[in-house]
Amino acid sequence: MFKKILIANRGEIACRVIKTARKMGIKTVAVYSDADRNALHVRMADEAYHIGPSPANQSYIVIDKIMEAVKATGAEAVHPGYGFLSENSKFAQALAAAGVAFIGPPVGAIEKMGDKITSKKIAQEANVSTVLGHMGLIEDAEDAVKISNQVGYPVMIKASAGGGGKGMRIAWDDAGAREGFQSSKNEAANSFGDDRIFIEKFVTQPRHIEIQVLCDTHGNGIYLGERECSIQRRQQKVIEEAPSPFLDEATRKAMGEQSVALAQAVDYASAGTVEFIVDGDRNFYFLEMNTRLQVEHPVTELITGVDLVEQMIRVAYGEKLSMTQDDVTLTGWAMESRLYAEDPYRGFLPSIGRLTTYRPPSEVAAGPMVTNGKWQGDAAIGKHAVRNDTGVYDGGEISMYYDPMIAKLCTWAPTRAEAIEEMRHALDSFEVEGIGHNIPFLSAVYDHEKFMSGNMTTAFIEEEFPDGFDGVTLPDAALDRIGAAAVAMYRVCEIRRAQISGRMDNHEHVIGKDWTVTLSGRVLTAQVEADREGATVTIDGAAFRVEGNWTPGQSLAKLLVNGDPLVMKVALISAGFRVRYRGADLTVRVRTKRQAELAALMPEKLPPDTSKLLLCPMPGLIVKIDVNVGDEVHDGQILCTVEAMKMENNLRAEKKAIVTKINAVAGDSLAVDDVIMEFE
Structure with missing residues (x-):
């Protein structure tokens, strides 16, 4: 077995990999940027290596800097986590050339399936049902409009190398296609170093269900059930669960077998996820394959007892899978809540700063368990489990440079209703102060009748919270x-x-x-x-x-x-x-x-009038100003673009007005409520 591995990532996934490596007796190396000098993953690892400035495109996604860290520390293998370089075939090639194992799939599989355009073509050739779309690259905004009209609105504009909701926009008309193309292209370049864009038909009222596959280098492959990921905001998953409340056993089996067959068609080895759009009649359509570990992998681990990170490491070392499909049993139900540093009362805009209080609920280890590839049965099952995967700590800081995730809070129980109730109590007990966060919104979702019934689609948040979130009215x-x-x-x-x-x-x-x-x-x-x-x-x-x-x-x-x-x-x-x-x-x-x-006799204190001001809703960087002093602006018109946590946010006019003063220029870093411009 490997003696030392380097984790080419940060935050909670780096901490997650370190935990399994420690359990396996493997030493770990963390890499860190300037902003992450005091990060939790740096504290947890056996060694840490500095790789450059805070922006990811100057540190975490610079292959040469990661390779320098590998060479300097003598790491025998690299786990890429997710995001950053996890699906970058050039990175995998560089490791192979240096004689270092990549804890992920072979280069060929990454190139064929990690690229969203190529993977669709392969799926079509393998007679897998796919969503209609244009598989060629989009040259510019006008080309995006032309193709969108050919496909038919609404369309999904997506980054070819994307994932995690980055570089994705839904367009309902020509104006949305132009705007979405540029925003997706910019985000893709900043997040993945690859700005290629493609367009596909957006299926309305869909469910997002994905299959976890696990393959080795000896031709063996299994699927570990499915995850329901339909609760999404801006194509970014918020709540996941396993199994799905919608699938029946026949559909699960068909999706699973098709996913394994697709993986084996490209000689896949490691953990991977095949994503599907499923309609109301349980017809499923291949969406994409993520050639990496998924953010939501803990819910699969909780219902199967399989440590996916451990299996990835063992496969990378050349071992055969120690289990067959017959050994896979789905037990109980698991929920995952993504805690984000974003303020639901401000339109879910990113929030950065110091965590003055960070006290998660106590973790409880229970649920199914697998030892040497075998499920241990009812004797290994407790009444419930609570798991919190995190990369922050009390007093730490949330940086503007990276994804706003604080933690992934998971619960497991024998039934879906019990798992939901455990999650409610866990969220009630989760203390986070100092920044805006989405715990109130998560609590509202778990108490929502439609979610409790399992009758939801990817449009759930859009439909049930059309005007945003302004709190809950309790009975x-x-x-x-x-x-x-x-x-x-x-x-x-x-x-x-x-x-x-x-x-x-x-x-x-x-x-x-x-x-x-x-x-x-x-x-x-x-x-x-x-x-x-x-x-x-x-x-x-x-x-x-x-x-x-x-x-x-x-x-x-x-x-x-x-x-x-x-x-x-x-x-x-x-x-x-x-x-x-x-x-x-x-x-x-x-x-x-x-x-x-x-x-009762005291007068009510009224808030100040800010109707004639455009305030910066979050700490961020002004990317561009779209208007000039003296311009007349109209309701919905873009005034400026602010970037924070790798996402571009367009700020729009709320009503007709004339710009009288502009206080910022492109490149300025602003704090919350800084005045960007004034109106009359």
Whole structure:
């Protein structure tokens, strides 16, 4: 077995590979840019090697710099992770020329299947059903418009070397095709060093389902079930699960066998993923093959017990697969939530900065388990599992130069409903402060009726959140539970204050039993009776028994309300708490009756008027300014383009106006809410 491997990547996937290598007794080498000098993957590896400036196109995707690190450290093999150089055949060739093993597929397979255009042609030749499209390269924006009209709108404009939602745009008309072509081309060049673009028909109301394959260099190949990846935003996956709630066994078998056959047709060896679009009648169409490890591989590992990274390493070393298709058993259900550094309340724009708090829920190891290629059966199954793949830590920084992923939170349980419930509790317990993040949105999705039913398509977010995300309105029953918990907690705070002031001789008289709770526009009357084990809070005639060990200053309240768990993120504010729970962000005020009467008389504080300003919605780089002072702009017109975390974001006019002042030029780095331009 290899004695030392280098991971040509960063973040959570680098940490993930290091964990398996450590388990196998293999030493690891991390590479890092200026921005990643103090990154978690650098801390975890046995060695670390600096490869250059922060931008990926000056460090992580520069083959010569990675090869320099390989030579300097004496690594025998390289794992590329995903993204960056993972599907770059020139990189694999450079490693082969240096006598270093590539922990991935052969060069020929990468060239044939890693390229989206070539892979479609091969699939067509192999009689695999594919989505209609133009397989040639697109020369310019006008060529994109011409081809889009030939294919028929809507179309998907895609980077040939792309993945992870980068370099992908949906166009519904000629204007969208022009704009999408240029944005896709720019993103592809920045993310992959390859700006080739192609166009295919966009299938409306599809489901995105992919098959995990695993092949060795001895002609053996198996499939490890499927993953449902239909919950996407801007073609970037947000939630994945395994298995799919939509497939039946016959369709799963047909997709799996076809995927293995396609892989073996190009002499594939290693882990790979064949992606399909599946319609409402379970007809499936080949989309592309990712010749690398997928971001969402943990859900497959959780339902099969197979460590895919370990298998990749063993295949690269020349070993045969230790399992056959008959050994593969899908057990239970797994969910994966991608935690992104993006602000759902600002249109999911990237958010960077320091993680002032990063406390994920405790990991729980359970679920199926495979040893020496054999599934261990019911004896290896626990009640649930929680897994968090991450590349950050408390006090670390989220950089503007890379993908905004913070972590991949996964849960496993015997049934889909139980796996969803475990995920809800895990998200409730996940504390992230200092940056914007999408935990509230993820919580909202898991509570959505359509998601719970499994009846969703890739248009789920677009259809269910057409105006973006502005929080969740909780039902009255949930608000009553939160109100009761807030009263019990506030009473603890008041006792603490009374102890400090020396008023504890008769604290029940000092603190009182009658309170008014205001939250989410509701005013509740509450009475509290306390004992050593907890408190009984009566709200408008309904009794709630609240128990727990919460103390003032704790940011996570883990309570039982009438015997059922209630986990909330809380922060003390004047006369109450800021409470975050299941996608809702609430201000909960707990006051005496007289305090509530006086508070009702206070004037409402109005936010400042920013309607005549274009504010930078995220920290980022101004790529270009599309207007000049004196121009009249119209609703929807592009004003400028801001780049952050490898994604270009077009900022548009909200209404008709005249530009009176421009405060930025291309190349400027701006902070959140910096004024880009002014209007009249």
